[in-house]
Amino acid sequence: MANDPNVAKAAAPKRGWHDQDHVPGIKSELLELNMGPQHPATHGVLRLLLQTDGEIVYKVTPVLGYLHRCAEKIAEGVTYKQWVVYTDRFDYLAPMCCNHAYVTAVERLMGQQVPERAEHIRIAVSELSRIASHLIALATFGLDMGAWTPLLYCFREREEILNLLERISGGRMLYNYMIPGGVRYDVPNDNWVADVLDFVDLMEHNKLPEYNTLLTYNKIFIERTADVGVIDAKTALDYGCTGPVLRGSGVDFDCRRDDPYSLYHKFDWQVQVGRGEMGTVGDCWDRYIVRAREIEQSCRIIRQALQQLPDGPYQAIALKALVKVPAGAAYTRVESAKGELGHYLIADGGQTAFRNKVRSPSFCNLQVVEKVGVGQMVSDLVALVGSLDIVLGEIDR
């Protein structure tokens, strides 16, 4: 079938028919199209202002701010422990990773040691969250490509994860689980660890092959995603892309390995990068497959973290309701499901933070649309936005 990258290249800007006087006296102009904020392919309240010539996109301008909740400003008004709740609402598809990023920043300022058991639990729940988020990414990307059924399959497995996380934290979607110095609750003694291990086995050996058969190696799916929306390594680095988007472009970088936090260095796992198996390195298919393979790696990490789960306290003993944070500044970054999630926390010694600046991966990843989306077809733009896996709660904060 027609999978011709030249289609996009031939239609590069300033070579369209509207620039030339083919028909004297007849003026043609680009079509302005509002994709969003209410549109099925923008994954939330993102608004993309398009200028199109038929099916070809000439200009993409993301318009943000429809979900702005002043979360960073609120951080200046609530105590350190209270603000954990707000981190849940950033990347609401992987809240555990967001919790982790923030509590790491507070702990670094406090100089607080975290018990080893707590670190193991944190890694396990963070990775479960990552799997849940990547499942949504695969599912909605499939949906953007018109494949309905993988969506339901992925949500079925995500439901299992939500049930497991509900048992440990009490919440299904917004957990508020980690606190500076540990985690809020210990592992429940209703066979939780065994259930997680069962689920991880099922996911790795049974469900991932199922998705691969249904979607990943489907001929139409490959035609739609290979060679589409190519982000080369330089562009990805220039625009500050992180996470699966950066790794999909072939850059071997992962905060969990290259800037180790928590206990990730203890476990045996591999960073997955896009290899351009179906087309060019950095195309939509590469970003998709990096996520699929990261699910597998997360399964390995969870298995090790829970099999080696040490005994001991799950919170630092000295922890009180009101944490005392000495004056200073700290920047910590963790590898969230979407990429590098950083917290720049400035404390003035009071009960609340002086300033908390969040570096959210989706925000940085989205910028690349302006460059890569140009010259694509409208359908390919949908593929590109889908493969970036943005979550609006994190972009607008």
Next chain:
Amino acid sequence: MQLLYDFFTGQMGLDATGAHVSVASLMAVLMFTVMAICAIFFTWMERKVAGFMQSRYGPMYTGRFHGWAQAVADMLKILGKEDIIPAEADKGMFKFAPILVLLGSLLAWAAIPWAPDFVAADLDLGLFYIFAASSLVVIGILMAGWASNNKWALYGAARGAAQMVSYEIPLALAAVPVIMRAGSLNPQDIVISQQGGIWHWNINPIANPFLFVAFILYFIASIAETNRGPFDMPETESELVAGYHTEYTGMRFAFFFLAEYANLFLVSMIAAMLFLGGWWAPLPGMGWIPPALNFIIKGVLLVFLNMWVRWTLPRVRVDQLMYLCWKVMIPASLLCVVGAGLWMMAWGQLK
């Protein structure tokens, strides 16, 4: 049909013209009713099929048994919905478009041979008429997209027009080998030519492999012709919001919806008629099955196949769709016509 004529001329005492008009009116009402019931049934069936393919149940409550009344309830609900016409819309065209889409489908239903002596309009050019009537749908879709004064709807309509006009060619070309074998354009003659069990049907790849290929080409083209996945370009709900019917509400939307399912069953029935022996039973000894039931079962099976494809495959891109049509399917169907002709000449089957 003869029975009906006799009834009107004999029992009712009408002259020939009067009987003709009466029978035609009766059949028109009957076909419309059957079409509406079929469309409602397939709406429900699609939801159940999609549900089971996606490891869920689909509708389960309305009407107790597997939510059988869900589609009926939906239709009643949609009747009560507000009819919104956008302020800047072209009102006349906006109102006429859904009628035209439904009309295109309904007209084609007239020439479907349900049973040996039961066809609403027994035309010698029946197949030609069916293809001609169903191409009215394109105009309706284009009108809907243009009149809505909505850019997404216009995109959907432009895509839909390009797609449906293109795919009519392989659709009709795939029927040509069958016409050559039957030696007639009359649907009844085409069905009768497949008499005598499943191995006499046109789909049999041993009797004529080119007819089997034609069936596959017809099936693919029919999916595109009915605008269903993986070729649902005019709607593409993840790209174009809802495509050409974005601005439609209430009963006008329901018309598009009904037309989609009526069209789906229509192309499946045509496939059953062309390739699966129409109303003939699969085996000679099974003559006790009512012919119409044979025909409907074949149609429903093909509809199921269509749904299976829709809920399994991702959607192709619009340029890939055009590539598939013009560079793969049309040459293939032309080759198929030539090959089938040569095959029939070689075996002396040509009429």
